[in-house]
Structure formats: structure tokens, C-alpha cells
Amino acid sequence: MVTTNEPGAAQLVKVLPAQAESWGYDSLWVTDHVVGVRAMDGVYSDYWLEALTALTWMAATTSRVRLGTGVLVVPHRNPVLAAKMITTIDVLSNGRVDLGVGTGWSKIEYRALGAENLFEARGRATDEALDVMKSCWGGGEVAHDGEFFSFRHVVLEPVPHQRPHPPLWIGGHSGPALRRAARIADVWHPHDLAPSELTTIGNKLDDLAERAVPRSVRLHVTEDDMPAITDLVDSYLDIGCVRVVLEFRSQPCDVVARLSERAAELLELDQPTPCEVIHS
Secondary structure, eight states: OOOOSSTTHHHHHHHHHHHHHHHTOSEEEEOOOSSOOGGGTTTSOSOOOOHHHHHHHHHHTOSSSEEEEEEEEGGGSOHHHHHHHHHHHHHHTTSOEEEEEEOOOOHHHHHHTTOGGGTTTHHHHHHHHHHHHHHHHTOEEEEEEOSSOEEEEEEEOSOOSSSSSSOEEEEOOSHHHHHHHHHHOSEEEOBSOOHHHHHHHHHHHHHHHTSOOOEEEEEEOOGGGGGGHHHHHHHHHTTTEEEEEEEOTTSOHHHHHHHHHHHHHHHTTTSOOSOOEEEO
16 A cells, blocks of 8 residues: 555655556555544554545556555545546546445544534445445436435536446445445455455355455555565465555555565566555
């Protein structure tokens, strides 16, 4: 993942995406928070670049890599506006967006964004917002009358480059998250699950969905993980993960850049390989 929440991240977002593409990464991802809160101390800093704006810059400075959110907190944004922003990135990037989505967890952040009324019902609000976004991505005249969102007499054009819409990567492994993934996921996108745990929960998801839902994983990695990074990635590819996202969370930007390059070397990403590894 491309760090957007450490001092110096602006320069990193300007430079690292093109470098990572040249190193052989298949995709680049950003995390979505808007404000710092005390509950994030020790995990994230208070410095945040807005996720979709950062992806737009990354789209402009790359040509091949996929561009993903890991994950977009859906209720933080009005779904019509969010659908338009995502469509814009997808059109400008010629169809390279992968939309990871989740519900978020910080009531303080919800309040700061004027969405506190959605917090307790954030699961239902997320589901309804995604339905709204999918309607918007269909194009033409759109109307909606639901529990949380209501509008009519609007027309949505253009539509996303990818049809019917950018792939939906559903984060989380709680009961509601799995039910959401069973219903609409193009890819299930949990984080930091061991291979055995991911297999067990993934099989449960397949039963819920009555279909095989493609699986991925997002992994927090540090300098200590570098000597065994190939074995780590292979352990997830061996159980059928279609993507492995390396997240260099809560580390200085110079360390993120160095580890990104080192991981690419160790994984031999510049050589033909069946694996698809995503950089975050």
C-alpha cells in the first residue's frame, strides 16, 4: 500500500507509484481515513491525505497498475458523490480501479464528517449506500428512496470504464461483513488473517454465497518480515488468494520506499510469475 498517513506522504505519493509500477507491482492501494483520532495512536499518525484524491494522482502518474482502496469507509461520503468520484478515477485511468469497501469503526470520525447518525447502523447504511452507488454506475436517470438516502430526478453520466462497475472488494470477516461479501463481493478482502484462518472463514463465505468467492489478503509487514517475504506471500497464494497486499503501515515514508523496493527484488516481480502481489 502507498502510505498516505505519515509526514512526507505527499512526496511519496508523487514518486512511489511510478517506481512501484516499474518494479513490477500489480496494484497500488491506499487506506481511507480523513482525520486523526486518539484511538488510532500507535497505529496511524494524524497526517492523512484523502484517499480518492491520492488515487487520482496515482492514476495520472502510472499506466498499468491497478488502483485500490483498502478499504474505503463507505458511510463517510454521500454515495452519489462517492460513485461520481470513483467513476471519474476509473474513466481517467482507463478502468484500473479496484474498490475495497468497509464500514469503519470510529464514531469520532463519523461525527467529524457529519455522519454520526449513521454510525450505529453503519452496516445497513453501507449496504444501502453500495446499492445507491451501483445504481449510479448504471447511468441514466436514477432515483432512490431508502432508510438513509433518498433522491430522484437526477441523471448520472458518464458511467465507469469497467462494466457494470469497478470490482467490489469487501473487507472484514465479521458476520455482517461476510454476509455483505456473500451478496456482492467480486473479491473478499480481509486483513492479517493466518492462512489457516483465511481458509476456514473463506469456506464459510463460499457456503453463505453458494458460490466460490475469490479471496485476497492484506498483510502488515515490516523490516523483520523481509527475509521470509517470499515464503509469506507463497503461503497465501498456495491457498488460492488471487492477490496479496503488502501494507507498510505506521512506518516512516523513507522506510516504506526502501521496503517496497526490497520486497519487489526478493519477490522477483520484474520476472514473469503467476503471482499477483499488491503494494500498499
